Amino acid sequence: MMNVDAIANLLLDWYAANARDLPWRRTRDPYAIWVSEVMLQQTQVATVIPYWERWMGRLPDVKSLAEASEQVILKLWEGLGYYRRARNLRLAARQIMQRSGGVFPSDLGGMLELPGVGRYTAGAVCSVAFDEPEPIVDGNVVRVLSRIEAVAGDPAEPSVNRQMWGWARQLVEAASVTGRAKACSHLNQALMELGATVCTPREPECTRCPLALECRAYRAGNPAGYPKARSTPRVTPRHFVVIVAEHEDLLCIRRRPDNAVNGGLWEFPNIEVNSPEADPSAIVRRLFGVRRVKPEPWCRVRHSITRYRITQHVHRVAFLGVRPATRAAGEWRTLEELRSLAFSAAHRRIVDRLGEANESAD
Ligand code: SF4
Structure with a gap:
């Protein structure tokens, strides 16, 4: 049986002495905290800081986010991945403007009505911005709680997951009656902070953990x-064959459909193939309707998404004379224009390589 009162007080004491000074911890603005929480999902703190600062500089409140174009938000998010999160932020901001003139909801129910806001994000904003006794459970919290109670089951199992939320609620409620300032906010952040900095996945530093005596x-x-x-x-x-098609100083790119992975982002025309040996001439024919063109192999870009190990086989082809009407639904832009658009990470690397190749050719 978890000793919730003792653990809550130990966590609050530890957080008071050890909390990292992060930019979103210097504000109680629910909008700023909401943006940070969404960015932090599946992303390290150090990566998020410059993104959050750039975002807040350009879109400092709900109104500015609601009025921003999709390309502006995707560009600000470029490189963070999971782009649906950025688009949902904008949809939610628009909803807040319509329903309450830009006043951020302060209760769990109101937050859960926003697009893209689930139990974790709603609990985080409620507790951190409004000091409400709402629990949060993320990967860090699961790790800490699993260890304290030596949980034998898989936390992904619904029954074990319910147990986690139950303990997290008991802890934040115990904090809320301590009479300490910002107790709910600090308790939840302490749990996450402990998981991120002390109770780490492979080598937890138990000898400097405030919960060592309570940890089974x-x-x-x-x-x-x-x-x-x-x-x-x-x-x-x-494997994908990517065609970097050039016509004079223009390059062909296309925008990914809204409902696809990386929806709304730009990319070079490409087709998934069964084999890395696929004939790139046939791909050019399918994408551009042009025959008897032999693209030059140029580079490979490798990256991973979940369990997929993806190789982009990039080929370059220069069209002379008349520019082909693209079956790939592409647009022709200069390299300079490409730099200001939001690309998926792999295709951003291709843009960067084109820039480097141009510079070394000058
Ligand atoms: S004692 Fe070790 S395992 Fe237990 S919560 Fe602390 S760091 Fe994690």
């Missing part, structure tokens, strides 16, 4: 054995 996994001598490891899905290779 530590007492059992096996803290890194929790939470129970999930079986990792099989890695799957995927």
